[in-house]
Amino acid sequence: MSSLRQTPLTCSGHTRPVVHLAFSDVTESGYYLISACKDGKPMLRQGDTGDWIGTFEGHKGAVWGVALNSQATKAASGAADFNAKVWDAMSGDELHSFQHNHIVKSVDFSADSSLFVTGSNEKLLRIFDLNKPEADPAVFKGHTGGLKYVTFFRGDSQLISCSDDKTIRVWDRTSGQEVQKVELSASPSSLEVSKDGTILTVTHGNIVSFWDAEKLEKLKEITVPTQVNSASLHPDKSIFVCGGEDLKMYKFNYATGTEIESFKGHFGPVHCVRFSPDSELYASGSEDGTLRLWQTTVGKTYGLWKCVESSIVNSAESVAPAAPTIQEVPAN
Numbered sequence: 420m421s422s423l424r425q426t427p428l429t430c431s432g433h434t435r436p437v438v439h440l441a442f443s444d445v446t447e448s449g450y451y452l453i454s455a456c457k458d459g460k461p462m463l464r465q466g467d468t469g470d471w472i473g474t475f476e477g478h479k480g481a482v483w484g485v486a487l488n489s490q491a492t493k494a495a496s497g498a499a500d501f502n503a504k505v506w507d508a509m510s511g512d513e514l515h516s517f518q519h520n521h522i523v524k525s526v527d528f529s530a531d532s533s534l535f536v537t538g539s540n541e542k543l544l545r546i547f548d549l550n551k552p553e554a555d556p557a558v559f560k561g562h563t564g565g566l567k568y569v570t571f572f573r574g575d576s577q578l579i580s581c582s583d584d585k586t587i588r589v590w591d592r593t594s595g596q597e598v599q600k601v602e603l604s605a606s607p608s609s610l611e612v613s614k615d616g617t618i619l620t621v622t623h624g625n626i627v628s629f630w631d632a633e634k635l636e637k638l639k640e641i642t643v644p645t646q647v648n649s650a651s652l653h654p655d656k657s658i659f660v661c662g663g664e665d666l667k668m669y670k671f672n673y674a675t676g677t678e679i680e681s682f683k684g685h686f687g688p689v690h691c692v693r694f695s696p697d698s699e700l701y702a703s704g705s706e707d708g709t710l711r712l713w714q715t716t717v718g719k720t721y722g723l724w725k726c727v728e729s730s731i732v733n734s735a736e737s738v739a740p741a742a743p744t745i746q747e748v749p750a751n
Contacts, residue, residue, distance in 0.1 A: 423717040426724070427684045430469040430710040434458045437704030438690045439484050442466055443491035445696050451491040451508070452695075452702055454710055457481035461496045463508060466695055466702075467722035469712050473511045477504060484525040484568075488532040495535060497523030503537045505549065515552045517545075525580075527570045538566030538580055544590065546578075559590045561597045568610045573632075579619070581607040587621065589635070599635050603628075609649040609691070613656070620659065622647045627661050627671075641676040643669060649691045653715070654698050660713075662689025662703055668713060684711050 435457035443451040443466070450466040459478040464471055480499030487494050487508065494506040503523045505515040521540035528535055535547045544559035544566065564583030572579040577598070578590040583606045589599035605624035612619055612632060619630040627650045628640035643661055650661035652673065662668045666688060670679045687706030694701045699721050704710050712722070720726045 425680075425682050425684075425713060425717050427682070427711040427713045428469050428723055429684075430454075430464060430471070430712065431708075432462055432471055432474075433460070433708045433710075435481070435708055436687065436690065436706040437708060437710055438481075440691050440693055440702055440704045440710065441486050442693060442696050442702070443487040444489040446490050450696050451487055452710070453485045453487050453494055454704055455482040455485040455496060456704075456708070459498065459500075461485050461494065463487075463494060463511075464710075467697075467700065469710065469723070475504070475506050475511055475513075477513050477516075478502065480522075483522065484538075486527045488528040489530065490532075493528065493532055495526040495528060497526040497537055497539070503535075505535060515547075515549065517547055517552075517556070519545075522565075524566050525568045525570075529571050529575045531575075534571070534575070536569055536571060536578060538569035538582075540565035542566065542582070542584075544569050544578060544580055546592070557592070557595060559595055559597075561588060561590075562586065564606070567607055570610075570612060572612060573616065579610070579612065581610045581621065585623075587619070587630075587635070601630070601635050608647070611651055611693070613652055614654045614696075618652060618656070620650050620652045622650045622661065622663075625663075627659065629673075639676065641671060643671075648689060649693075649703075651693045651701060653694055658715075660692055660694070660701050662692050662705075664688045666705075668692070668703055668711075682713070684713075685709065 433456040437456050439455035452464045452466040461475045478498040482496050482498045484497040494508040497503045499522045501519045503517045519539050523539045525538040537545050542562045545556040547556045562582040567581050569580040581587045585603045587601040591598050603623045607623045609622045621628045629638045645663045645665035647661050647663035652659045667681045669681045685705035691704040700712050
């Protein structure tokens with residue numbers, strides 16, 4: 420299988436750098452992918468094929484953070500126009516717009532989609548109740564730098580955030596107080612909570628570090644050959660993938676920290692990478708304005724990857740990927 424070449428699917432349509440992406444859970448109609456782009460127009464796609472479904476129109480500045488709720492019925496975006504917006508992901512209609520006093524960098528839904536959290540360059544976290552959108556949000560103060568990422572944590576009873584102040588912080592939703600803090604050696608560029616909620620994957624400088632999500636103790640850290648902007652851990656914790664300034668996508672063995680392979684597909688630095696909810700692929704977004712979908716196991720028939728079987732003398736049957744269709748989509 421090692422002779423098989425990774426052939427990523429390229430998702431076009433954006434006109435500026437793609438800076439963040441997020442998947443829904445697996446739903447009855449498959450799973451979905453949303454992308455944040457500096458063109459101000461977040462896009463929704465079918466997750467396994469990259470097929471364009473629609474573009475959310477309304478922001479007047481670069482979109483920095485996006486989220487889908489688990490069922491992909493609602494989408495969210497945070498932008499440089501100082502607004503966070505919640506959208507109907509089925510119709511594309513704007514449901515709510517929440518004004519901030521600075522750039523909104525990160526957004527997330529609670530598990531039941533009733534609450535909505537934002538992190539901004541005001542150094543604040545805010546929780547909005549989507550059942551009472553006109554009510555004042557709960558505000559969490561403590562960071563001394565702009566927020567990079569925020570998400571609901573530990574069964575939605577808490578929040579976890581990372582910031583340019585080189586810290587990761589955990590917040591109690593009821594009291595509004597900071598309950599845990601980790602200091603990093605460099606400003607974190609991404610934070611991921613594993614699917615089972617047990618491990619945090621953090622990138623900072625040229626390091627990918629992994630943390631026990633309960634105790635916030637470091638489990639391990641792995642140095643990558645470039646400044647790394649984003650990393651994602653496979654749900655079975657066998658491998659992780661990451662990307663950064665040298666345009667490459669890296670795959671590492673999680674247990675040993677050894678590099679398995681690297682691929683160059685993008686023509687600009689990689690800004691974001693995430694495994695799909697079924698972990699059959701991972702998606703990356705880049706300065707080059709594209710998203711790319713990569714197979715976790717090269718040689719499987721999945722999505723748009725069609726693999727043909729051929730008999731080889733004295734060996735088991737092997738599969739080789741046919742060239743996948745490139746999905747061109749309208750810019751609006």
